[in-house]
Amino acid sequence: MRFSTSFFRGMNTLKPILISFSGIDGAGKSTQIQKLRSYLADAGIPVTELTFWDNVVMFPRLRSGFSRLVLQSDGSIGTPERPAKRNDKNAQAWPLLFGRAALYILDVLNLRRIVAEAKLQGCGVVIFDRYIYDQLAAMPMDSWLARVYAKILLNLSPRLDVSYVLDAVPEVARARKPEYPIDFMHRQRKSYMRLRQMAGLHIVPAGEPDEVHSVIVERFQKYVMGPSPEPETSPVTA
Secondary structure (H helix, E strand, O other), rough: OOHHHHHHHHHHOOOOOEEEEOOOOOOOHHHHHHHHHHHHHHHOOOOEEEEEEHHOOOOOHHHHHHHHHOOOOOOOOOOOOOOOOOOOOOOOHHHHHHHHHHHHHHHOOOOOHHHHHHOOOOOEEEEOOHHHHHHHOOOOOOHHHHHHHHHHHHHHHHOOOOOEEOOOOOHHHHHOOOOOHHHHHHHHHHHHHHHHHHOOOOOOOOOHHHHHHHHHHHHHHHHOOOOOOOOOOOOOOO
């Protein structure tokens, strides 16, 4: 179902709808964000897109430099023709994890400011390309300590209106975007499933791009429509 343009224009007087897209690398986030943006543009809805790494995280250059110089990470984007060898979030030594945990708190504090500013826009849709969930999914969520930390960080993080996690078979995703070891991608996918329960994330099953887009739009429409009203019942007369 596609809503009329006049229906969406009514949103302009309301608070902005805040959306995030998450998932393992190669799940198709960029494609689905672009599809949703086109869908909203056709309806006359203004869209602001914020990339978590570029617009939210603190000290991105220092963090990238550390990954390249210390962890010997390949900073390029992997393609089927030219695989990359990333070594950043998949490096799981405890000193690195504790350092990231401190940085993620700073990220969340900055995120709170950015979300507050976004809400002041008063109209349209704000799409986050990745969110704090993606940072947490790279943590060893099978550890009780990591789960306790995740709960604390989730309590500090602004809750968005719709948070999508695009599911994907790790082998298929890696063939699309070869950057990280396959065992790490499997662990990361399991972490997203844990976070689904902890943060109320909406898992979008893997599928063809148009099928995935339909699921995303359907969930978005349900949010815009709001909960269905309870059916009225007639009083029973004796």
